Amino acid sequence: MIVPLLVAIPIITIFFSFFDTRSEYLTLLKNTFLLEYISNSFFILVGVLFLTFIFGVTSAYFVSFYNFTGVNFFKWALILSFAVPGYIYAYSLTAFFENYGTAFSILTFLFGDSEYNQYIPKFDGLIGSIFSISFSLFGYVYVLTRASFLYQSHNLIEVGKNLGFSTKRSFFKIILPSARPAIVAGLSLVAMEAVSDFGTVSFFSISTLTTAIYNSWISFDDLSTANQLSFMLLFFILILFIIENYSRKSAKYHQPSRGFKSIPKIELKGKKSALAFTFCSMLFFCSFLFPVFQMSYWTIKFPKYFQDIDLWSLNFNTLLLVFLSSVCLIVFSFLSNYGNRVSKSKLLNYLSAFSISGYAIPGVILAVAFITFISWLSDTFTSAFGFASFKPLFIGSVIGLVLAYFVRFFSLSFNGIRSGYLKINQSIDDSAYLLGYSKFKTFTRIHVPYLKSSVFLVGVLIAIEIIKELPITLILRPFNFETFATKAYSYAAQDLLEAAAFPSLCLIMWASLFILFASRYILSDK
Amino acid sequence: MKKLVLSILGLLFISTSVMAQEVNIFSARHYDSDVQLYKKFTAKTGIKVNIVSGKDKALQKRIKEEGKDCKGDLYITADAGRLGAFQSQGMFQKGASSAGIKKVVPANFRSAYWTGIAKRARVIYYNPKTVNPSWNMTYEDLADPKYKGRVVIRQSNNVYNQSLVASLIKNNGAKNTETWAKGLVSNFARKAKGNDRAQILAVAAGEADWAVANTYYIALMLSGKKGPEQQAAAKKVKPFFPNQDGRGTHMNISGGGILKHAPNKANAIKLLEFLLTPEAQKHIVNNTFEYSMIDGVEPNKLISQFGLGFKQDLKTKVSSYGKLQAKALKIMTEAGWN
């Protein structure tokens, strides 16, 4: 009961004004840029959904059904894109294409001095944002779609052949529909992150609904406008959430029995093999190698920025946050899932659904909502019961950070473990009770071992998210506390992206390590 | 292992522990060179300096919500308007202008609640191959239709622009500034985007003839800290100090004020006083390329080569920016300045 309430903090805070100052911001916005902001949000959403669909589904299709050069490499290399946060992607893209940027240096190096700036394409900020967000998120679609392809009990291509379909026709008529629920699930995750993005778009000087919420609340102290705009954003997200929930329900009908045989793959030769190879390697290059190269290039070009970095404490802080948060999240997701299972309560289910808000609300907004809420709660307790203030315990402390991450990532962790639980048949519990197992014993002896791999996977996902997390850490951190993400941000903020390269690279490296560590589970063929 | 456990415990409760001699800073300036400067201060006085840096408005929000429990002593940021606005919300206490500070910082760049630490000028940049400004060119001139499609400047949400426009409102009135903003927007070479340095680069690359940006960005590029390409690009562009025939070039400050509930007020004043010593000022001008706040410290060579004798706008008090920034943003937004 407590957990979903806790997780609903951002929503509660956003909808109940604790102070009532109004500014003319909304009127101003309505008369000027509101439409543009909404259309920016809309184009980013549509653009990102389109690109992640193309990238994710195509690569999953190639990798799942065909054998071609490098297929075993691409299978896991494509998920490395999870390691690059959108904002680091934005740094790289900007640095590469800006006047006198990396592209300019490369051209100068190859062809000698000249005025190349006019030939280097100038990215529109909107396009830049769409690409940055897409490359950092298409992995969701890829992983889920691929898993769904592997779950098919028949070789769908064979089925198509037997029906006399061409490859193209069987792709559109059989394969794509069969993976629809997984694709929609992946896309709805992508959509939530795309709509709530703040760091990437603001780096590209693009204003969206999220920017307007940030401005009205944080710059103008105008909570009522922030409420109205948040309502609009939540409305967007709610629709997506309903679609996602719906598709997950229908997914049950598509899930085949667990009798799973690996499907013999079709050998691709010649042109077709080259095509699949080119597509996958381009995707791998753009989504992972490109930002890594850009950051490495700077790290090597400006070695003196190395010295200023206290690697020990950065590693320590990052790992401490990862450890504490994943333990808390996993324990509580476990307990609430177990509660749901034992009590079979609908209420709990609905409340847990609320928790998705943590993921869908922009991190900055969530952090400020968290601070406001703690402050309000503490003041209320102090004035009502004469309690000592507990603000210092939660604002500017590691405990506060962990709690805020908890709110943010609970739905990720809860749903991850729930999907594991769904695979344990209720009859297993019943037979355990028959054998005289207590509820507790059933939990520790049966559920825990069964769920080991989902727990592991969830832990790694949380770790990756926390390593990349920026806005919450930035606002809520204690004194003298830096992570790789805040360090990189701080250099970017003083206009020294060159110096941000090394912490960014470390961040990508840690996240990649976790991904490689878990790739076996993420890509589990079972 | 024991050490590890202890440091974990220490971190968990870090906000509740209070050290004997310390000063806590909330800073919206992210310079690493600031941190080096604080280390010098610690070496001198034994007072430990603790920092949380972050985005300006978000930090302010945190400080406000923490209220009496806020451990912060000093709030440091790079815009007079923000200091002024925070002051008007009652978040500072008097004291930033101690006798020692009053002696060295001109009255124009401090208030009872905060003081400037370094100065910056927001100037016009031009491409000497294509245009040549007359000696008395002004910010106001940038709205002249003859510059159609040739001017770049960053977005209206940028606080440097808000302060610049605030000073225009102060001097020319709101009506005239509205007309000016509309004229300027119609002269834009592209939609406002990028940081100050990106505007200078746009002039270097021929995308525009005129840009508005702070002085220290060109020094950063010339210094080679951003590589030889940017160094070469910066040489193609010249800064120009506008309004020499009138009130002078728009000045802004990096500054700090003592927070309302500061637990270490005395140390905070000591730190501010230290930052205004010639030693510290030299460190600042040579790292961030800002102008010194006190007399007798020359700017870095990369800046002084552009001339030191220019007329600064000392008529418009920097403390007036805060009150007019909201108005400035409104005018810019209504003029279609994104």
Ligand SMILES: [Fe+2]
């Ligand atoms: Fe700046």
